[in-house]
Amino acid sequence: MASGAIVTHGYFISLEGGEGVGKSTQIRLLAAALEEKLQKSVIATREPGGCSGGDAIRHLLLEGDLHRWTNATEALLFAAARAEHVARVIKPALKEGKWVVCDRFIDSSLAYQGDTGGLTQGDIRCLHRIGSQGILPDRTFLLTLPEGEGIRRAQERDKNKGNRFEQRTIDYHKKVNDSFLQLAAKEPERFRVIDASGNPEEVHRHLLDALDDLLP
Numbered sequence: 447m448a449s450g451a452i453v454t455h456g457y458f459i460s461l462e463g464g465e466g467v468g469k470s471t472q473i474r475l476l477a478a479a480l481e482e483k484l485q486k487s488v489i490a491t492r493e494p495g496g497c498s499g500g501d502a503i504r505h506l507l508l509e510g511d512l513h514r515w516t517n518a519t520e521a522l523l524f525a526a527a528r529a530e531h532v533a534r535v536i537k538p539a540l541k542e543g544k545w546v547v548c549d550r551f552i553d554s555s556l557a558y559q560g561d562t563g564g565l566t567q568g569d570i571r572c573l574h575r576i577g578s579q580g581i582l583p584d585r586t587f588l589l590t591l592p593e594g595e596g597i598r599r600a601q602e603r604d605k606n607k608g609n610r611f612e613q614r615t616i617d618y619h620k621k622v623n624d625s626f627l628q629l630a631a632k633e634p635e636r637f638r639v640i641d642a643s644g645n646p647e648e649v650h651r652h653l654l655d656a657l658d659d660l661l662p
């Protein structure tokens with residue numbers, strides 16, 4: 447590389463957590479704050495979705511009867527949506543030196559279809575290796591709330607007409623939350639657990655503090 451060349455590389459950040467913990471709200475605040483700090487555009491995206499193929503699969507996954515798909519089919523559909531998203535949006539953006547902030551990624555599959563749905567972590571990671579070359583975020587924020595608070599907020603937001611996942615039992619959501627905490631404990635170098643019970647601005651400040659080491 448020519449001497450004096452300025453290297454600007456982007457980071458891949460994911461936000462995880464159960465239903466209604468404030469991920470979408472925080473993605474918006476974080477992307478705006480990063481654009482201001484970095485003085486360049488930031489890709490704010492979500493899973494499932496983020497590109498036309500991913501959005502088409504999102505409709506299949508979130509709409510319709512509660513028992514529309516088996517857990518294995520769901521795992522395959524999430525992995526397929528992720529493969530499209532990684533190939534068409536995430537990797538190209540990182541290659542261009544952009545930051546990517548993503549609402550949910552592989553850890554959601556590990557928690558929902560893996561630990562809670564019954565597939566092994568190895569099964570989910572295998573699908574991720576095939577579909578998305580096993581790419582992992584540089585930093586993952588796990589947003590946490592007291593038990594039941596997130597789903598209560600989501601139901602209020604959606605007037606009790608939530609997607610196929612929101613309609614599942616309290617016990618299901620508790621297992622998902624426990625799984626996220628276990629995933630974070632196993633990978634402390636990638637995860638930061640963020641208390642999401644303050645107001646949106648307070649939670650946003652916690653996120654920025656926990657990103658300080660990656661910022662220029």
Ligand SMILES: Nc1ncnc2c1ncn2[C@@H]1O[C@H](COP(=O)(O)OP(=O)(O)OP(=O)(O)O)[C@@H](O)[C@H]1O
Nearest residue numbers: 464465466467468469470471599600603644645646
């Ligand atoms: N810090 C907060 N305090 C109180 N309410 C909040 C806070 N952050 C977000 N909300 C509200 O809670 C609801 C859920 O927030 P949001 O949609 O950001 O969560 P989410 O994690 O993206 O949800 P989902 O997992 O269902 O996509 C929204 O109505 C939002 O306005």
Ligand SMILES: Cc1cn([C@H]2C[C@H](O)[C@@H](COP(=O)(O)O)O2)c(=O)[nH]c1=O
Nearest residue numbers: 493494524550551554555558559611612
């Ligand atoms: C990526 C991913 C998501 N899910 C579930 C979790 C949520 O209930 C929905 C997505 O809805 P949101 O309002 O956009 O959060 O899908 C999952 O089970 N597995 C996954 O990999």
